[in-house]
Amino acid sequence: MTRRIESARVLRNTRITDRLWWCEYEAPVIAASARPGQFAHVLCSAPDQLDPLLRRPLSFSRIEPDLGRVAFLIDTVGRGTAWLVDQQEGSEIDMLGPLGGSFAFQPDRARALMVGGGIGLAPLIALADLAPAEGVQVRLLAGGRDAHQVTPRAWLHSNVEYHVATDDGALGHHGFITDLVQDHFAWSDQIFVCGPTPMMHAMANLTDELTAIHGPRPAFTSLEARMGCAMGVCYSCVVQTTTGPQRVCHDGPVFPQSTLTWTWHHEPTATAPSVG
Ligand SMILES: Cc1cc2nc3c(=O)[nH]c(=O)nc-3n(C[C@H](O)[C@H](O)[C@H](O)COP(=O)(O)OP(=O)(O)OC[C@H]3O[C@@H](n4cnc5c(N)ncnc54)[C@H](O)[C@@H]3O)c2cc1C
Ligand code: FES
Known part of the structure; x- marks a missing residue:
């Protein structure tokens, strides 16, 4: 695996809900080899301050090798992510990547069900971007506690069929995202999941139950x-x-x-x- 430290130039940080940001960077070396599901380890402080000291892992949400660009969907939960979204256009951040293994569509399968909880949607957006070129249809189910945790439709590839659930019912289905899975499981021939651990665990149990009815299909989970x-x-x-x-x-x-x-x-x- 090729991984590099790159000084990535901030192109644009866009606030897309109260707590979610879409952050775009020029990082041609990393963009050239990154794949959906992989992540970057990002220094969230000025190099002369190193506070916070530890880098923060962020999944690639958009990878544009031809333009030398990557983007992250960022949930501002603490100091590091708040620092990151605050960086001005043209400034540089220290990015190590790409790291880890990737998601991949399975050979001879063409109907991908993706299930994302909260910021777990981040790597699924990048995977869905690849679907049209690989002849794969995508149904993407996204859940959040409230509307502010749900990524607006505009940030997804136009070919994606998008379904939303919120715990408080403010947007889409009132309840958990796993409630929607049984409506789409039979249609799917491959499954990709990312989100909080309890949601992914529930999804694994549900997959076992639905597999007993509809038969097996390959399923992949990206862990936090x-x-x-x-x-x-x-x-x-x-x-x-x-x-x-x-x-x-x-x-x-x-x-x-x-x-x-x-x-x-x-x-x-x-x-x-x-x-x-
Ligand atoms: C492989 C991987 C990919 C990720 N991709 C993304 C992404 O694309 N976009 C994004 O916004 N976030 C992503 N995360 C989570 C992100 O790394 C953390 O939210 C971030 O490190 C928090 O840093 P902070 O300094 O803002 O918050 P901190 O001040 O460090 O923590 C604030 C709060 O967030 C919680 N927290 C911190 N890190 C994690 C974590 N890894 N998992 C769960 N809770 C955490 C803490 O317990 C605390 O309650 C990813 C994590 C992993 C492991
Ligand atoms: S974070 Fe150090 S081994 Fe995974």
Whole structure:
């Protein structure tokens, strides 16, 4: 895997809801090799301040190799993300990437069901961008606590069929995004999921139930984890899989859904066991 530190130039930071931002960068080296599902580890402070010290992982939401550009969908949850969206056009940020493995459409399959909870929509937007060129139809289900957590339709590829659910009912279906899955599962022939861990766990259970009725299809999940190094060195992001402990940053973040045991569910930053 080619990964580089690049000084990325801020092109535009656009506020798209009360809490979500769409941030575009000129980063030609990273854009040349990044794939949907991969992420960048971004320094969220001036290099002479290093506060916060640790980089923050962000999934690519748009990758435009021809233009040398990438974009992130950013939920401003804390100091690092707030600093990032505050950077002015033309300023430079320190970006390490692309990191981790990617999502990919499966051969000889053409109907992708994507399920994103909250900021979990971020990598699915980039994957959906590739669908028309690969002859794949996309139904994208997006859930949020309220309307401010839901990405507006305008930021998605026009070919995407978009369905929304909010916990408070302010937008789309009133309830969880997983409520909508059974309406689309039979149509799908491949599934991609990203979101908060409880939502992804619920989605895995639902996939098992619906597979018993409609038959199996490949399903992939991109996991969230608190990260230190994002280079596979510190073991702060280990999860348990059917093939043993795996590092989300290095072995993931994308995993076949059926390999995840969800046993780390309540302790995402627990002391990591050794990896063989
Ligand atoms: C592989 C990967 C891809 C990601 N992609 C995106 C993305 O595209 N867009 C985006 O906005 N965010 C993404 N995240 C989450 C993002 O990295 C965190 O929200 C960010 O690091 C928070 O930094 P902060 O300094 O703003 O907040 P902090 O001050 O560090 O934390 C603020 C709050 O956010 C929580 N938090 C911090 N990091 C995480 C995390 N990794 N998972 C869950 N909760 C967290 C903290 O517990 C705390 O409650 C991704 C995370 C991973 C692991
Ligand atoms: S964050 Fe260090 S090993 Fe994954």
